Amino acid sequence: MPSAQALESKKARVSEVAELLKNANAGVLVDYKGITVEEDTKLRKELREADIKYFVEKNTLIKRALAEAGIEGLDGVLEGTTAIALSSGDETAPARILGKFAEKSEDKFFLKAGFIGSEVYDQAGVNALSKIPSRETLLAQLVGSLQGPMQKLAATLSALKDKKESEAA
Numbered sequence: 001m002p003s004a005q006a007l008e009s010k011k012a013r014v015s016e017v018a019e020l021l022k023n024a025n026a027g028v029l030v031d032y033k034g035i036t037v038e039e040d041t042k043l044r045k046e047l048r049e050a051d052i053k054y055f056v057e058k059n060t061l062i063k064r065a066l067a068e069a070g071i072e073g074l075d076g077v078l079e080g081t082t083a084i085a086l087s088s089g090d091e092t093a094p095a096r097i098l099g100k101f102a103e104k105s106e107d108k109f110f111l112k113a114g115f116i117g118s119e120v121y122d123q124a125g126v127n128a129l130s131k132i133p134s135r136e137t138l139l140a141q142l143v144g145s146l147q148g149p150m151q152k153l154a155a156t157l158s159a160l161k162d163k164k165e166s167e168a169a
Helices: 004-023 037-049 059-069 093-104 123-130 135-168
Strands: 026-031 052-056 083-087 110-116 119-121
Touching: 004 059, 026 093, 037 052, 037 093, 052 093, 083 093, 093 110, 093 123, 110 123, 119 123
Parallel strands: none
Antiparallel strands: 026 083, 026 110, 052 083, 110 119
16 A cells, blocks of 8 residues: 555646646557657657657556546556657647657557547547648648639739730730
């Protein structure tokens, strides 16, 4: 039986993780078994630059924090080694960054599950989320697709104007 001090420390950590979960709008759980320290350092740096909190925690503690935060449906994946990435900004950033890393890791690093808001995703769902481009990329694609027809219209109107001017002359 743990001492009262150790129990209080664990309760405080559960509350801390639950608060992080409540403030996050997206999160991904991963199995990180087998990656090297160098790989982990690179991954953590990339996640930090994207303003994503990434940490390793005991499965029991994560399970209690998820329950306290009101996120259900992730208990089944809390086995083995587990790390969690939380984002309060871009909803797809954790899945995108971790998914890209998982593809390069040669079966050492796996996406387990995740959530966006109150929606929980299984491994296949998180893998699908990891393929979605960033918000900035999507906006650039939208602007590009809107710009093309406008440029064609402007070129057509300019050609029509030139034709009218040459007929008048």
